Amino acid sequence: MRSACRCWGCYPSGPEEDRATPRRPLVGWQGPGLRGRGLAGAVIAAWAWAWACLGTAWAEPFEDGPADDAVVVVAADASDPVGGRHLDRAAVEATPGRTADELLRAMPGIHLSAHGGRGKAYQYFLRGFDAVHGGDLAVSLEGVPLNEVSNVHAHGYLDLQLIPTVLVRSMDLLPGPARGGAGDFAVAGRADLGLGLDQGGGVLYGAVGSDRSVLATVAWRPEHAAPGTFVVVEGDVGGGVGTARGWRQARIGAGIEGDVGDARVRAWVLGQHGAFDSPGVLREDDVASGDVGFYDAYPGSGGGRSTRVLGAVQAFGGSERLAWRATAWGGWRALSLQQNFTGWYEDAVNGDGTVQDHRAWTAGAQGQLGWSPHPVVGLRAGLSARLDGVHHQEDGVTPDGTVWTEGEPLAARQADVGAWVVLPLDPTPWLHLEPAVRADVLLVDPDDDAVAWAPVVAPRLGVTLFEGAVASGHLAYGRGFRSPDARGASGGGRLPVAISDGIEAGVRASPWRWLALRVLGFATFVSDEIVFDHVAARFLATGATRRVGVDGGVSFRPVDAMRIDADLTWSDGRYTGSGDPIPYAPRVLGSVGLYVERLALPSMNVTFGFRTRLLGPRPLPEGYVAQPNAVVDLTAGVEIRSWMLTLDVDNLLATRWRDGEFVYASAWDPTAPRSDLSARHLTAGAPFALRLGVGWRF
Amino acid sequence: MALLMRAVQGAALSLAVACAPGRTVVQVPVAFAPSSPDVVPGDGVSIALDDASVTVAHLRLESPPDPTARWRLPSLISTAVAHPGHDFAGGVSGELLGTWTLDLLGDPVPLGSATLQDGAYATARLQVEASPVLTMSGTATVDGDPIPFGLEAAIAQEITGIPFDLTLDPETPPEALTLSVDLDHALSFVDWRTDPGADGLLTIDDGAVGHTLTFGVVSTPTWTLEPVE
Amino acid sequence: MSFNRTIAALAPMAVLTGCGSATWQVTTWGEAYIEDGIPASAFDDGCSATFDTFTVQITEAALLDGDGAVVGEAPGGSFALTEPGPQDVGSASVPARFYDTARFRIAPEGGASIHAVGSVTCGADTVAFDWSFTTDTTYVCAPEGLTLASGGTSTTELTVHGDHFFYDGLENADAAVRGQAIVDADADVDGTVTLAELAAVDVAPLGYAVGQYSDVTDLAAFVTHLTRTLGHVDGEGHCQVDL
DSSP: OOOTTGGGTOOOOSSHHHHTSOOOOOOOOOOOOOOTTHHHHHHHHHHHHHHHHTTTGGGSOOOOSHHHHHHHOOSOOOSOOTTOEEEEHHHHHTSOOSSHHHHGGGSTTEEEEOOSOBTBOOEEEETTEEOTTTTTEEEEETTEEOOBTTOSSOTTBOOOTTSOGGGEEEEEEEESSOOTTOOTTTTSEEEEEEESOSSSEEEEEEEEETTTEEEEEEEEEOTTSOTTOEEEEEEEEEOOSSSSOOEEEEEEEEEEEEEETTEEEEEEEEEEEEEEEOOOOEEHHHHHHTSSOTTOOOTTOEEEEEEEEEEEEEEEEEOSSEEEEEEEEEEEEEEEEEEOSSBTSSOTTTOSOEEEEEEEEEEEEEEEEEEOSSSSBOEEEEEEEEEEEEEEEEEEEOTTOOEEEOOOOEEEEEEEEEEEEEOOEEEETTEEEEEEEEEEEEEEEETTSOOEEEEEEEEEEEEEESTTSSEEEEEEEEEEEEOOOGGGOOSSEEOOOEEEEEEEEEEEEEEETTEEEEEEEEEEEESSOEEEETTTTEEEEOOOEEEEEEEEEEEEEEETTEEEEEEEEEEEEEETTTOOBOTTOOSEEEEEEEEEEEEEETTEEEEEEEEEEEEOOEEOGGGOEEOOEEEEEEEEEEEETTEEEEEEEESTTOOOOEEEEEEEOOBOOTTSOOOOSOEEEEEEOOOOEEEEEEEEEO | OHHHHHHHHHHHHHHHHHSOOOOOEEEEEEEEEOOOSEEEEETTEEEEEEEEEEEEEEEEEEOOOOTTOOSOOOOSSOOOOOOOOSBOOOOEEEEEEEEEEEETTSOOEEEEEEEEESEEEEEEEEEEOSSSOEEEEEEEEETTEEEEEEEEEOOOEEEEEEEEEEEEOTTSOOSEEEEEEOHHHHTTTSOTTSOOOTTSOBOTTSTTHHHHHHHHHSOGGGEEEEEEO | OOHHHHHHHHHHHHHHOSSSEEEEEEEEEOHHHHHTOBOGGGOTTSOEEEEEEEEEEEEEEEEEOTTSOEEEEEOOEEEETTSSSOEEEEEEEEESSEEOEEEEEEOOSSSOSEEEEEEEEETTEEEEEEEEEOOOEEEEEOOSSEEOOTTOEEEEEEEEOGGGGGBSBSSOTTOOBOOHHHHHTOTTOSSEEOHHHHHTSBSGGGTOBOTTOTTOOBHHHHHHHHGGGOEEETTTBOEEEOO
């Protein structure tokens, strides 16, 4: 279903099969930034200003519905990706996942691997891509990009610990070729999270877990205010199951949303501080021999501290024919990671541990426009600019964290100025076309080197056949790109940019209201896989690659509040020249889940999510293959009047599964001779843990 | 549902056991085969050794170099940075870790079981340790004249490129590997005609004996590693 | 150039650049060691050396894409590295993109691959040398940040390190630069060391290390082997050599 202003991106509201259509904007204009550490204060000041300006707005009654949605959302991104998925708040609540990062597991074809504890970004794998810590997966929050450019640990670092899950109001999960105005890092896919409190009033929530965890959340939205008006405070501490798995997280958030004249205006700010242990990796032979337990960790495995503030001011407005959206945002980030994945292999005296320190500020703005001059042709366009300043350093440390050798610091500013245009065309009732092009100029300005730059021109095309019919056809081509890492900018000149060209073709069918099917084939071609080898500190052109695959899914919805989803994605990624498989990327990923979304029973609402994730074998270096896994997670909640009872279970069947496997040489006993033989290493997947919670609405 | 899930889980784990291959590893015993005390290094010299020992450590077995692998593929997890040399180095696919003071004239001695991964091998390397020091003593006969010698050298060098031609099929691994030493070659670089000095005993400090003895001991052809089929 | 100005200047260029061809320029340079000489401070034994002639024959200068395919070749030729400054080897039109691999070959073609004439001085002793080599060496090199913009030109330099002639080890990274053995090799004491004289000197007594190259037993073979380690890229960038 599309609304009357569908071409120009009004946010859909309707039954779930229609909500599977993601139409949130993902790109925008970003402007000159504020400097240094004062940025966080500036963000908070901006939010305070917004609160003052809109102080009366939240007092106005807010009613959910198409009229508000039409005002709020404009200039949406592109026609429906057949493999995409939209989750509203009820669906989010029914999705197993303790953090916003883990909620991304609802994306078909994705695998998240944790090798850094609860506080470090996951490693993402999507449709044959090893997206490392987010380099090939663009994620935004209300259109504000969350990937961190030139993060010391990985370019595109994607850490969603900032976002309390209670504030995740919606998720648009979009694997596949870049579309419309998708920008930096949208190589294998992208996602956008909606921010806000879904229900008015206050919530006090507390939970305790068998993993020695305690979670406490206080959230409040004035009864008649818009979802963007909220205050949230959250504390999350735990010891974890096993060794070196503890964490402490504190999150705050505040937002305000209201009308100023004909425009809807909102402002929000989120802050997070955390400290965490990291269990790192274990050698498989050590686990097999019993030298270490499956949930143990080697001494000095590391951990980290993470602090982040991000805020934005946004305005939306317009009519059915002309709609606009503007966003300005900024943030500050501090990250320190200590890690050691090879023990004493390289240095038998001090060990191979390193500590990475990262300080960064980010600022930007974006503007988008949707215009509907004629039923056959329309226009969507946007401008975006983003400016980041980074300062980071990596030092060698002994297991107790003492720095014994200092690395070279890097200080740089990085910019991305882009523009995009989409021309939606409806030449016939059964054909919808969306040609688009995005152009960017990327710049890196190191403190001690010349400015380097790179241009990107990314054409895209979306074709939809018989949309709204029982079966619709979908075809898409899109070029995605990943900006250069500032560490590769030496001597000025033009920088390398990773470019991917993806196509996908598929069919979506809904023969009955309770059944939806999808099947698609995809192929992604990277003419020259440019990656940054952070060990050698240089870029590598590892050759052309191609990824082909098939994605399919069934969604069965016997009643409105219940659905059974099954997804299966097969992908084959190889180097074109040698035919060798791209290591680490899963070939088969699947999930089967039963979800109950706020099912209204007499005097109570029930939410339930029971999901099995299937992770197929993955190719590893030297002919190794990682073992497949199946993991079951569960979430459940009952709401009776003002009270809520919740239950979350990680790894219900208590499987000792491996969410990461790596092959290389390591040495964990400095007194023993060093072995040069490659060995399989593993990161233990989430152990069995349950968390019981009680909430009270006021 | 739980039973169904458990069945799925069981099937997946069964698959895991059956389908998680890596390189197959076999254990192959390694023995050291000593040399004869009667050495003929050439140039009209014959040597009767009374004592000869050297301390070596860590036998590493290398696959053939892959010149098509232009650069190492990046990995999330850091690996050892390659030696910044000028030649391709094969990867280590087998090894026997340990330190042994070898009596080069004694009985054959087992060194232990080496761990070998399947695949092709081309070379081996072995570390010569400085302590305990290398010792060689005996009498060299040069043009009919006996020259007693007693040499001690603290050598800390790696012997590289020892030929080791093997394609390991895990189904039919070799029974053993034999490491042997060719003292004829090891001592062929020493100038036995060097004036032993006033004490009549040739020592490591006489002339270039220190260099030539080191050169010979770490010379690749001095060592042989062969599979025993 | 300020950051803001750069943005303003490059924004229009973004429209003009994109897919297309670029020029890959190749130069070669012997640096100060070959142009001016190797000072005593660089030698472990206090010797010094100068070159009067240092000619290399470059028979291949190729740029490779990520799959290892040659996308462009500069013509190459014979280059006298004692001339000051980097010398132009040639250029090639290649697709505009990022590259990480260049391949060079120094090989005989109508003459020696390397011809070095000069002198070594140790204390009061000085010997001259005039050596020609016919070694055939292919260097696979990793230039840093070689991104060729459409319509633009980027340069890669094959840098020749003259001090490698005097290393005392063939494969150990901690090899020292030593000259005394060269001076001592002047068997006929005529002030000139020939390769034949070097061939008469065993390396074993010198404390030199040959590593796995056990066929290298004399100083001529040793120096000849070292001629295969002279090539580098863009100064200190290492190249791999299949020996």
